[in-house]
Amino acid sequence: MDKLNKNNNFKVPDGYFDTLSSDIMKKIAMEDTSMPLNEGFKVPEGYFETLNTKILGQLENIPVEAKVIPLKSYKKHYYTAASVAAVVLLFIIVQFNTDKTPSYSDLANSDIEHYFEFNDLELSSYDLAEILPIDDLDLNDILESRLDNDNIIDYLDSHIEDFEELNMHNDD
Amino acid sequence: MELKSKMLIAEETLVIQLKQKDHQAKAFEILVNTYKERLYWHIRRIVLNHDDTDDVLQNTFIKVFRNIDGFKGDSQLYSWMYRIATNEALSFLKSKSQKLKINNEKLMTKAVEDLRADVYFEGDEIQLKLQKAIATLPEKQKLIFNMKYFQEMKYEEISEILETSVGGLKASYHLASKKIEAFLKEN
Numbered sequence: 004m005d006k007l008n009k010n011n012n013f014k015v016p017d018g019y020f021d022t023l024s025s026d027i028m029k030k031i032a033m034e035d036t037s038m039p040l041n042e043g044f045k046v047p048e049g050y051f052e053t054l055n056t057k058i059l060g061q062l063e064n065i066p067v068e069a070k071v072i073p074l075k076s077y078k079k080h081y082y083t084a085a086s087v088a089a090v091v092l093l094f095i096i097v098q099f100n101t102d103k104t105p106s107y108s109d110l111a112n113s114d115i116e117h118y119f120e121f122n123d124l125e126l127s128s129y130d131l132a133e134i135l136p137i138d139d140l141d142l143n144d145i146l147e148s149r150l151d152n153d154n155i156i157d158y159l160d161s162h163i164e165d166f167e168e169l170n171m172h173n174d175d
Numbered sequence: 176m177e178l179k180s181k182m183l184i185a186e187e188t189l190v191i192q193l194k195q196k197d198h199q200a201k202a203f204e205i206l207v208n209t210y211k212e213r214l215y216w217h218i219r220r221i222v223l224n225h226d227d228t229d230d231v232l233q234n235t236f237i238k239v240f241r242n243i244d245g246f247k248g249d250s251q252l253y254s255w256m257y258r259i260a261t262n263e264a265l266s267f268l269k270s271k272s273q274k275l276k277i278n279n280e281k282l283m284t285k286a287v288e289d290l291r292a293d294v295y296f297e298g299d300e301i302q303l304k305l306q307k308a309i310a311t312l313p314e315k316q317k318l319i320f321n322m323k324y325f326q327e328m329k330y331e332e333i334s335e336i337l338e339t340s341v342g343g344l345k346a347s348y349h350l351a352s353k354k355i356e357a358f359l360k361e362n
Contacts, residue, residue, distance in 0.1 A: 041298075041302070042220070042298060042302055042305070042306070042325065043296055043297050043298020043299065043302040043303075044216075044219055044220075044225075044295065044296055044298070045225075045294075045295040045296065045297055046215070046225060046295065047225065047295065050225075050229075051211055051212060051215070054207065054211050054232070054233075055204055055207045055208065055211075057233065058207060058233050058236045058237065059200075059203075059204075061233055061237060062237060062240060
């Protein structure tokens, strides 16, 4: 040790290096923690062994509960009837006021974005790829402006030196 | 034969026997012995103390016994039982909080605090802190976190018990872990 400490004016507290490794281990143990796998719950001794007889005893002692019909139960039905009536009424009003059923295209983009923003979906792009039906998708569904055949021909015309060499068949 | 399909056949036989008067008692004993510990720990993680867990567990098995005729076999027996256990534990907490006239969040904070004096809890400060963190989660995230983290269940199994899509479960588990990590760092 002294060899390493030649011409050195710095000092360390007594025993510093002796306890260093255990100090570090303690620190690692504390940082690592964050989530212990064992929760520390215990059960009384022999609990599981006697459980079966306890439950069987209960089953024998408790008679099957008879259904209790509460008095004035019709009150509950008033509420049910009222809510059913309200729903029917609302449905009729909605039916008369709109001549078509709402579809996906009626949803505002902002509503959809709001939904994704505030519902904890946390879907990764892999999750999305699993649910999106790519077979039915066309390139034009993704592009913001439509890509017509004319545009493609214009592009090729202006970017390729000898357009005729492409040997395109135009059956139209 | 695959282990899983073997288990399914064993489950089916058990259900048939549970519905027959002659074999009922024996089959019920097998059922309790097979599932008691798994269900116990599932419930214990929700209600936290042993005595309450004992009550809920016994009620769960009694409900299973009484309603076995209604079990149609659409799902696996064990996920059906887990569902009953979960519902029993949650409604137990609900009625407890009504009795004490406090909300569910306060009830859970109290339950974690009570762990300090609980003879059946020997966790250290870190484990207590983890329970505190879990207590801050919304009910469903708490269930998902416990089932995934401590019980190491597969998403497909949890999905069948909680009737939630696997994608939704993954998202909830991710959120729950993030919240717990944040809580542990802050406190």
